[in-house]
Amino acid sequence: QQPVQSPQAVILREGEDAVINCSSSKALYSVHWYRQKHGEAPVFLMILLKGGEQKGHEKISASFNEKKQQSSLYLTASQLSYSGTYFCGTEAGYGNKLVFGAGTILRVKS
Amino acid sequence: NAGVTQTPKFQVLKTGQSMTLQCAQDMNHNSMYWYRQDPGMGLRLIYYSASEGTTDKGEVPNGYNVSRLNKREFSLRLESAAPSQTSVYFCASSEAWQKQYFGPGTRLTVT
Numbered sequence: 474q475q476p477v478q479s480p481q482a483v484i485l486r487e488g489e490d491a492v493i494n495c496s497s498s499k500a501l502y503s504v505h506w507y508r509q510k511h512g513e514a515p516v517f518l519m520i521l522l523k524g525g526e527q528k529g530h531e532k533i534s535a536s537f538n539e540k541k542q543q544s545s546l547y548l549t550a551s552q553l554s555y556s557g558t559y560f561c562g563t564e565a566g567y568g569n570k571l572v573f574g575a576g577t578i579l580r581v582k583s
Numbered sequence: 584n585a586g587v588t589q590t591p592k593f594q595v596l597k598t599g600q601s602m603t604l605q606c607a608q609d610m611n612h613n614s615m616y617w618y619r620q621d622p623g624m625g626l627r628l629i630y631y632s633a634s635e636g637t638t639d640k641g642e643v644p645n646g647y648n649v650s651r652l653n654k655r656e657f658s659l660r661l662e663s664a665a666p667s668q669t670s671v672y673f674c675a676s677s678e679a680w681q682k683q684y685f686g687p688g689t690r691l692t693v694t
Binding site: 475503505507513514515516517520560562564567568569570571572573574575576 | 618623624625626627628631633641642673679680681682683684685686687688
């Protein structure tokens with residue numbers, strides 16, 4: 474079942490922060506995050522495994538709450554280069570298929 | 584080191600025509616995937632191959648067939664194209680279900 478992402482879209486000014494959420498109705502083994510710029514292929518950001526760990530990538534970090542079956546992606550001090558569509562992908566068990574959410578469109582304005 | 588390559592980049596088909604989308608990776612990955620991307624729907628898995636010689640259905644396999652030709656190549660075939668198959672198709676590769684590397688995509692229009 475497809476995870477639910479929120480919000481569907483968000484507009485920021487440079488320097489502002491944003492949070493993108495990803496929720497599943499199933500127990501999760503892992504959550505993957507990807508970013509896709511317009512007209513390009515998705516690019517990997519990070520994987521979080523169950524255990525509630527928080528991982529970071531530049532000024533982008535994420536957390537995974539396995540009890541709530543949700544993950545959040547945190548973008549701090551946003552830059553123009555952060556614009557794009559962010560997808561979460563969830564895995565119900567090790568080696569299970571990855572199911573992607575519908576995406577969150579992020580636009581950063583100067 | 585090209586990563587994941589896909590051909591063609593663009594294709595227009597008439598309803599009922601057939602075609603094969605080609606994908607190749609040079610990272611020695613065992614797993615390869617075909618996704619389709621439609622507006623507002625995210626990436627949906629069509630078929631995947633966990634290793635050379637194996638293929639499995641994903642979420643939306645109807646109307647498609649795949650071949651894992653060798654470890655490098657994974658092709659997707661549309662036997663009788665339909666307008667509902669108008670989409671952007673991405674091939675990806677990875678080790679197991681780890682970090683996936685995506686190709687540049689094929690934009691397919693079926694009229």
